[in-house]
Amino acid sequence: MNHLGFELEKIKIASFDFTCCEGCQLQLANRESNLPDFLALLDIRNFREISSERLDDYDIALVEGSITRSDEIKRLKSIREKAKVLVAFGACACFGGVNVLKNKFPQEETIRTVYKDKLVETMPAAKISDFVTVDYSIPGCPVSKKEVEEVVVGLVTRSLVTLPKYPVCVECKQRLNTCLFDLGEVCLGPISRAGCDAVCPSGKTPCLGCRGPADGINYASFTELVRDKGLSLEEMREKLAFYNGFEDYLSHEG
Amino acid sequence: MIYKVISKPEFRAFVDALVRANTSYGPRQVDTDRHGDPIYQFMPVSSADDIAFDYTVTTSSAKHLLMPFRGELSRFNFSDSDWKQQVNYETQPIVLIGLRPCDISAINILDEVMLKGPYPSPYYLARRKNTFIIGMDHLPLPDCFCKSMNRHTVNHGFSLFCSDIGDRYYLSINSAKAFSCLKEFQLDDPTDEDNCRLIERRKLIKHSFETNIEVSGLPVFLDIEFDSPIWQKWGEKCLSCGSCAMVCPTCYCYSVEEQFDLDLKGSTRESHLYSCNLVDFAQVAGGHNFRPRSGDRLKYRYYHHYRGFAANDNQQICVGCNRCGRTCLANINPKDVINDLRLERESCLTCVSTSPDKA
């Protein structure tokens, strides 16, 4: 591909799923209107949802899902060895995601509930950065296809790829939404990373922070806000734990 | 300026005809809050019935209709080794209905900033030229402080301004276009009684303010208080969420973002309204952040609003609508911050003057 006198190469990409719903990978096949243009930037080496190729040489590995079994750790580490760039793809890979909710219960109970008497091996759900180095994170539940497109274009054109550092409220205010705190709800918008165009508050559903914390958030002031509005701190903590993106703040609370 | 009076039903018929023929925005109720109070925003309207003529205040200002939250600045088309830039300033005419004096003053301030400097914005100019503004007076809300900023009256910047004198509106007509639009409706010349009622109305408004902030001498005062611990105190509350700047009628900062088309054959450059409270507002290439602390960023916002920047003649750009204060989830509002600052200064002066040790 020649672009403004520069020779650009397609990116050799592979995508792998671990414990998850595969919704983020499915997002990649979304937006059919520009799917051909999107695929034209990619040299797909291994990608179950889009192609039957199973090749082992790739530069970029998208890793989706959280880690819940010891064999997954092994597989993840071997992907890391082969990939030049490893991308944590979606809330499960970035933070552990909804799967982490199971860590609140005794393991035997979770197995029995789902698999009855069948013997399965499982461990507490964890984010992938607990086991390997992550180069980029694309958070979200699911990821936003538009953001993925921007990252892919950035990688192909070798331009700077960044996520918004500010919180969801900026985008929410730009959409002229009524603040959900004014409607008596706890919304994680003031501390969650923007980039989703505030889809949840725009549909009158509080943000649950699927994109994790924004940069430099003020957790103390946020807690104060919930208390000041007479809303439930318990509900706030439940929401913070939903995708596990705020693990660090919750565990330091004491 | 031409002065006329119009009956309220006739005014409604005029507005109805105007909004049916033009792309128009006016106050509409969009929600009811948890206390049962209505929430309004400037939204598209297509008939007089859509407009909440008796609205209190909109959560967000009308700024984004002149400076969109996200606006295209240019398009680029690439060929093998060359590129072409296309810039489009064209906009369609719009009608804004129901702006308060503070809102119109805010637009006059934006005019100064966007048009009077060394690099006038052609994007803003195109929109501004194509905007027909109908202002309407109102009794202040308990937390409005535009009188303190001397922005509770306005004498330019609108096409038409309506003062409520009971069963009629007293019209100040400030554009030929407004005058010709009104020609088809029943207008009367103001009688002595109408003039009296207008004066009474203005007096009533002037005396209805419950919130007053002492802003005289504030610019000098702010300079003296540059290192006040007050800023870190309020900064510790700030969520750095930028909501204040989004709803503010005079915050005009934007970032510039560029995005390739997915087929790499073109790209778009956009402006995105930004806020100096956001964590990376003062971050530069290489990663250095000139204002990493939220207190420093909050101070910066207050300095711009109440001291002014040299670039716009050290003019205070706050009009006193208190939208920022109502929106802030951390309870940060101009009245409390400025009073706190003054209090700090006063107690400090008392301390200096009464302490024999320091004499």
Ligand code: SF4
């Ligand atoms: S609804 Fe949520 S995201 Fe929107 S302004 Fe309120 S707190 Fe912020």
Ligand code: SF4
């Ligand atoms: S609003 Fe919150 S929960 Fe919803 S998509 Fe955005 S970050 Fe995720």
Ligand code: SF4
């Ligand atoms: S207060 Fe901040 S965001 Fe608002 S115009 Fe000034 S510098 Fe920009």
Ligand code: SF4
């Ligand atoms: S700073 Fe606050 S009170 Fe002043 S004009 Fe902006 S929103 Fe209104």
Ligand code: SF4
């Ligand atoms: S002052 Fe309030 S609205 Fe403004 S950035 Fe801080 S917390 Fe957000």
